[in-house]
Amino acid sequence: MELLAPAMLGLLGLLVPLIGFYILKVRRQRRRVSSTWLWQQARRDLMARSPFKRLVVQIPLILQALILILLAIAASRPATRGKAVDGDHVAIVIDTSASMSALDPEAQVARIELAKQAAHAIVDSLAPGSDALILDAGRDTRIALPPDRDTRRMHDAVDKMGAREVEGDLAAAVALAVGRIGQQGGKGRVLVITDGNLARETTLQSPAVPMEVIQVGTPIANVGIVRVDVRAGRDPVLDKEQVQAFLSVANYGEEPREIFVTMRQQNASDTLASRKVVIEPKQKLPVVLSFYPAEGDYGTGLIFELSPHDGMAVDDRAFGRVPASYRLPVYFATEESEASPWLLRALITDDNAEVRSGSLSELLARPNVPHDAFVVVEGACPTNAPGADLLIVNPPGGDCFGALVGTKVDKPVITSWETSDVRLRFLTLEGVYLGQARLVEPVSQRQALIRTDQGVIAADISTSARSGTLLAFDVGESNWPLKASFVLFIRNLMEQARRHRSAGFTGPSSAGAPLRVSVPNGVKTVDVLAPGAPEVVSQVARDGLVVIPEVEQAGLYRVSWEEPRGATLWLPVNLASDDESDLSRRLETDGADAEVTVRPATEAVAAHRDWGWVLALVALAFITFDVWYFTRPTKVQRLRPRRKPKEAAA
């Protein structure tokens, strides 16, 4: 038994005025009687000289004191534990992060199942009339059930929950719960069910609303892949292109673990590479696996796996993609009868580039131009040029990717260039003289790259889908090819294309975060097939970019499109989270100064059954009795003249 509002015991102070009422004199009416002799003998209270009289224990006094005591105790809300969750509005926040998928060694069920059991118990213990808000706390918080009083719907909402392969953000869910509960009147309460593996520095504090954390699961000695990176490299011994996968494997247990790390391609059972490693307790071990890719391997998915598996399966696997070839494909197309030799020479000076040249019509008709190729077009500005990074040289007048190419001017003098741009880095254009050039009006002046005394002659024409550069003059009509800065400029462009290519179609992707995919400019829609999903989901592409919001599962996502040129990408999504994989952490339990109560799920939820109403009812009964006592008719046998039966008859 405990008092939820002990301050209300202060009402007992009202006993003082109550007793005062009984010992203070009262104003009396005066009445003349024949004799006070009998009254004197029967009197209950006689007037005394002092302002107080002796306290006589009377039934009304006892009753009223009892009523006051009962009401004071009732107001202080005496409650017993373990019967009912009190609160008019209860928010149940269930952690559905990846660590909740771990198998509990004691219960032999996943932590999320333990959490759901605890949630069901809470729902069953809700006080009549209470409503519950149920939140699904993954990386993003979802309202599994808006405030509802129907316990059947609460149980259904809890049953539908499952662990997601994402890093959780419990603080956001708690903030939402506290905000929602705080907006409502009455007594609110927030119950957080988690395993204590909080991915972010979460301070569970709720000064406004009482909060309790129910911790499920026991510590687990887990080993998991916490980082993965796949790159294209070159074997220095064999001078052969090589795919290198860098993994970081962590052991969060107290004992050393012997682990096999393997790498295989998707849809293949053969292992590409494997290593046996021993990881010391509480240590991370870098593991490098490599293989020599064949022509058809580029862009395919890779699966890394730890064996034997342990309690948390999601971090025993990681996914990657065979990066594009180390050699940069370069396509040089010209509208002229002959390609500019200066440009071609500058391009082929890069040993790690595969330069192909031809007419523009050939380029546009070629179906197998890689999406990440560096394309150089001379004498034209085709908006549907394939490939990734683009260099347009000496285009005709008109619109070119938003920039307006104007008339030719003679002998413009270069006055400045954008030295902060990576394409013009480490070079100088001093001493470069142009015979002719077209003036360019870029979308904004910030896109101007080279300025002359007559206007801009080079501009950035990048779009959201690809990086582009416009040179509005024929390099053959200048002395620039004779300068080192020209080669540097072309090299800078190729290095930028190489960086874009190595980054792939999307950056490092974590489960739970939206997946941004760069696609060719003409693509309108893409089909996305999530791992294990039965059917594809169409997503709209806009300006060469697709955003896939629902990525809550680690694995290889297939993104494909048909128009304008069909292609398929495999995009790896990983959990790779130190915080989620470390299953040995626990939240601190009850501290004296803790604002939030933390207790294991094995203990009863701090549910209270409030007994105040019972005491209030007893007090009401006493009040009724007191009223009756004061207003009852006097049950005394009245004295009547006695008559003998005979005389009465007479």
Added chain:
Amino acid sequence: MTLAESERAQVIETASGALREHTTARGRGGLPGLLRALDGIAPRGHTDLSTSIDNLVRRRSVRPGMLVVLSDFFDPGPVLSALTRAVSRGHDVFLVQVIAPEEEDPDFDGDWTFEDAETGELLDLTLDAAAIEAYLARFAGLCQQLRGWSRKHGATYVRVRTDEGLEAPVRRLVGRQVD
């Protein structure tokens, strides 16, 4: 009825321990004088009933006869002892207890200050159910004492309420009843 039988009748009033004897009446002609004496009686002062009865019966001039005592008997003195002595001297004692209705059935409650009509003494009382119960118990005890004494000494005891007609009490008196 006494005068009709040509018996002597005398009204004696007592107040503050003193006796005031009115003229003895005899025969039907004495009735007006007796009635005037009764009309002249007014309540005043304090009565010591036991002393007054003793004083009366000790007189040699007083021959034993019918002694009718009209009082409320709200007297802390040894009234019954005095009456016993009257009986021993040969008096035929009739006790007529005259009471007000509210003395038999108090119909007021709350906080009161009672003023004794004889002594002027003030008494503060809170008349709740318990107080009235206690008073009525005392009152019943007094009546029981008078009733018991009357039965024991062959006396007559009649209790008369002031809101009651005279006929019934007189009938009971003549019938020598003990109420």
